[in-house]
Amino acid sequence: MAASPSLKTRAARRSHGRATLADVAAAAGVTSITVSRYLREPHRVADDTAQKVAQALAATGYLPNKQAGVLASGGAGASRMVAALIPSIANSIFAETVQGLAETLQGSGCELLLAATNYSTAREEAQLRALMGWFPSAIVVTGRRHSDGALALLRQAQSRGAPVIEIWDHPADTSRQQGGFTQIGFDHAEVGRAMAVHLIERGHRTLAYLDSGVAEDFRAHERGQGFVAEARRRGVTARRVVAPLAGEAIQAGREALPLLLDGQGRPAFTAVAFANDHLACGALLAAQALRLDVPRQMALLGFGDFALGRQLQPTLSTVQVPRLQIGTAAAQALLAALDGNTAAAGQRLPWSLLPRNST
Amino acid sequence: MAASPSLKTRAARRSHGRATLADVAAAAGVTSITVSRYLREPHRVADDTAQKVAQALAATGYLPNKQAGVLASGGAGASRMVAALIPSIANSIFAETVQGLAETLQGSGCELLLAATNYSTAREEAQLRALMGWFPSAIVVTGRRHSDGALALLRQAQSRGAPVIEIWDHPADTSRQQGGFTQIGFDHAEVGRAMAVHLIERGHRTLAYLDSGVAEDFRAHERGQGFVAEARRRGVTARRVVAPLAGEAIQAGREALPLLLDGQGRPAFTAVAFANDHLACGALLAAQALRLDVPRQMALLGFGDFALGRQLQPTLSTVQVPRLQIGTAAAQALLAALDGNTAAAGQRLPWSLLPRNST
DNA sequence: TTGAAAGCGCTAACAG
DNA sequence: CTGTTAGCGCTTTCAA
Numbered sequence: 001m002a003a004s005p006s007l008k009t010r011a012a013r014r015s016h017g018r019a020t021l022a023d024v025a026a027a028a029g030v031t032s033i034t035v036s037r038y039l040r041e042p043h044r045v046a047d048d049t050a051q052k053v054a055q056a057l058a059a060t061g062y063l064p065n066k067q068a069g070v071l072a073s074g075g076a077g078a079s080r081m082v083a084a085l086i087p088s089i090a091n092s093i094f095a096e097t098v099q100g101l102a103e104t105l106q107g108s109g110c111e112l113l114l115a116a117t118n119y120s121t122a123r124e125e126a127q128l129r130a131l132m133g134w135f136p137s138a139i140v141v142t143g144r145r146h147s148d149g150a151l152a153l154l155r156q157a158q159s160r161g162a163p164v165i166e167i168w169d170h171p172a173d174t175s176r177q178q179g180g181f182t183q184i185g186f187d188h189a190e191v192g193r194a195m196a197v198h199l200i201e202r203g204h205r206t207l208a209y210l211d212s213g214v215a216e217d218f219r220a221h222e223r224g225q226g227f228v229a230e231a232r233r234r235g236v237t238a239r240r241v242v243a244p245l246a247g248e249a250i251q252a253g254r255e256a257l258p259l260l261l262d263g264q265g266r267p268a269f270t271a272v273a274f275a276n277d278h279l280a281c282g283a284l285l286a287a288q289a290l291r292l293d294v295p296r297q298m299a300l301l302g303f304g305d306f307a308l309g310r311q312l313q314p315t316l317s318t319v320q321v322p323r324l325q326i327g328t329a330a331a332q333a334l335l336a337a338l339d340g341n342t343a344a345a346g347q348r349l350p351w352s353l354l355p356r357n358s359t
Numbered sequence: 360m361a362a363s364p365s366l367k368t369r370a371a372r373r374s375h376g377r378a379t380l381a382d383v384a385a386a387a388g389v390t391s392i393t394v395s396r397y398l399r400e401p402h403r404v405a406d407d408t409a410q411k412v413a414q415a416l417a418a419t420g421y422l423p424n425k426q427a428g429v430l431a432s433g434g435a436g437a438s439r440m441v442a443a444l445i446p447s448i449a450n451s452i453f454a455e456t457v458q459g460l461a462e463t464l465q466g467s468g469c470e471l472l473l474a475a476t477n478y479s480t481a482r483e484e485a486q487l488r489a490l491m492g493w494f495p496s497a498i499v500v501t502g503r504r505h506s507d508g509a510l511a512l513l514r515q516a517q518s519r520g521a522p523v524i525e526i527w528d529h530p531a532d533t534s535r536q537q538g539g540f541t542q543i544g545f546d547h548a549e550v551g552r553a554m555a556v557h558l559i560e561r562g563h564r565t566l567a568y569l570d571s572g573v574a575e576d577f578r579a580h581e582r583g584q585g586f587v588a589e590a591r592r593r594g595v596t597a598r599r600v601v602a603p604l605a606g607e608a609i610q611a612g613r614e615a616l617p618l619l620l621d622g623q624g625r626p627a628f629t630a631v632a633f634a635n636d637h638l639a640c641g642a643l644l645a646a647q648a649l650r651l652d653v654p655r656q657m658a659l660l661g662f663g664d665f666a667l668g669r670q671l672q673p674t675l676s677t678v679q680v681p682r683l684q685i686g687t688a689a690a691q692a693l694l695a696a697l698d699g700n701t702a703a704a705g706q707r708l709p710w711s712l713l714p715r716n717s718t
Numbered sequence: 719t720t721g722a723a724a725g726c727g728c729t730a731a732c733a734g
Numbered sequence: 735c736t737g738t739t740a741g742c743g744c745t746t747t748c749a750a
Binding site: 017018061063064066071079089090091092095096098106109111112113114115123127129130131132133134135152153250281285307308311312324 | 375376377420422423424425426427428429430433438447448449450451454455457458461462465468470471472473474475477482486488489490491492493494511512515518519609640644666667670671683
Binding site for chain 2: 745
């Protein structure tokens with residue numbers, strides 16, 4: 001009876017009706033630390049004690065209070081919560097990444113705390129600030145460009161031992177890495193250059209890159225920069241054109257087609273690379289409506305390998321990217337880091353240009 | 360100096376290097392409770408004190424420890440964490456729902472704790488058990504079918520004041536509601552009946568429903584039951600056929616086509632309704648490869664209104680569903696319940712059958 | 719308007 | 735192998 005205040009007092013203060021360790025302990029005729037031990041290191045509990053505890057656990061329907069657990073064990077790495085900041089979940093390219101994260105985290109005792117940033121670094125910072133309150137054990141952010149405030153938060157998290165992983169980006173040029181965080185992705189400038197090379201090799205000499213109209217879709221812009229730079233390096237004309245912002249990306253692609261035509265409604269470029277397959281498909285459909293011949297009058301090259309592009313006529317040439325794998329690899333890397341207490345390893349993941357019938 | 364143990368002791372125990380309320384208080388020359396008050400009810404703090412606290416807050420870069428906050432304020436409803444259990448995130452139909460949830464929760468001080476159940480009630484229960492450890496303020500689950508264990512957990516959560524919302528389902532027949540939870544969605548049997556009616560009105564008399572091969576995709580099965588029942592009620596032949604389980608749904612649809620043909624490779628049905636647009640599109644493409652005339656030899660009707668179906672030739676007739684709206688409505692309902700301390704209101708959301716060119 | 723004391727549920731550290 | 739003690743960082747309650 002010397003142990004802790006009376007049950008009445010506790011229950012009064014407690015607004016939730018859930019059993020606590022103390023309740024289980026009382027039912028099992030031991031103290032709470034024994035129950036706690038049974039839960040965390042069962043081999044250190046005598047067999048007959050374990051039996052009683054197990055029964056009490058079942059009888060009370062005990063569920064651990066993780067807030068209390070994390071608080072008691074010091075916060076750092078203890079929460080096994082993974083905070084993930086993703087530009088847009090509805091966008092299928094990231095949906096699969098989130099799926100990969102969620103699936104791989106599953107069963108490793110990690111929970112996924114998810115927030116959408118809407119391609120805004122300001123929003124990313126705000127979300128990050130809120131999520132940090134939970135002391136996530138690891139943080140996954142998209143891309144390597146962050147606001148100064150976000151950068152400070154990420155560094156702080158990393159310095160207290162939480163792996164920070166930047167996904168979807170991994171520039172070969174290491175001078176472009178800002179925070180020194182683990183990166184799992186690929187080099188977008190390199191993809192852009194490969195897109196230019198592909199079109200040039202098919203004989204095109206008047207190129208355009210139709211960039212995303214989303215201001216902070218940095219990776220799309222970077223592919224565009226690589227594209228234009230490579231073309232010019234090879235003495236080929238290349239221009240960056242920016243897509244309008246429509247509600248839906250396919251629609252934006254449709255609306256972008258006029259920007260790729262001259263005053264007489266004829267193609268102003270012989271080949272166009274797009275920031276993503278949705279834009280490319282929209283443009284392709286609009287081109288067909290105008291009875292333009294793709295690829296003869298104008299070749300189109302997408303990015304992302306979305307389902308739609310595979311089904312259109314002509315099939316869309318595109319760049320296949322490891323959407324799901326980025327999520328699973330990030331989760332594996334952070335789990336390894338958490339469990340091994342080491343730094344998470346970066347990874348450059350493979351992509352490939354898929355020539356189909358639109359180029 | 361009588362206040363709290365020396366800073367050395369605390370810092371030693373603390374493995375994270377983050378500033379606490381006590382640190383901020385020390386910097387401001389007040390006690391921690393004053394800082395806490397400033398954060399929660401600033402109007403109850405004197406102006407000059409507030410100034411000092413604000414400065415100290417900025418100087419220390421204080422971030423609240425939400426674990427501690429929730430623990431102290433009793434757990435119930437305090438976490439403002441929303442746990443969401445979704446069958447599959449990669450599947451675009453749910454991706455938009457998650458996006459709606461995330462967006463609407465944003466800025467309301469709620470965090471989204473997400474888990475994928477892979478269309479498995481067993482997995483749902485396991486995930487739910489894990490997430491409950493965080494004392495979520497609200498729980499969003501998909502559909503109304505749950506394991507007994509999950510049901511018990513949900514009831515427990517609800518009884519301690521956390522709204523439980525079932526999304527994507529809302530049967531008109533209230534006897535089919537198991538848990539008495541708030542439902543935001545629509546009646547799938549009704550959709551199935553409408554699909555049958557549509558095909559029958561177009562003159563078809565030999566129908567099939569190509570059901571999802573995923574065993575626990577209950578809503579797809581229910582649409583199928585409604586479909587078959589309505590057809591038979593009207594004296595029309597209707598059979599349920601189950602799609603094979605392929606890695607990708609479009610591929611599953613392609614592989615399902617043979618199940619819809621007779622021994623001579625001719626359509627065994629004049630019209631087929633599908634569990635979703637991916638299956639329907641796959642079947643449509645496979646049919647075209649066999650030079651079958653859609654809709655004349657076989658009419659196809661999808662479900663979900665995915666982007667692909669709008670772009671194929673013929674365009675796919677389908678059922679448009681409020682994917683995004685289910686997410687936003689669920690978030691709004693639970694926010695209202697949390698802030699107003701009332702029960703969340705259920706909602707039956709509208710859907711519509713979109714006749715296009717495949718029927 | 720501010721503070722002191724107590725406690726949320728759990729775990730680390732040390733005794734026995 | 736089990737228990738005692740002392741916190742984790744915050745909020746609640748009561749007192750000044």
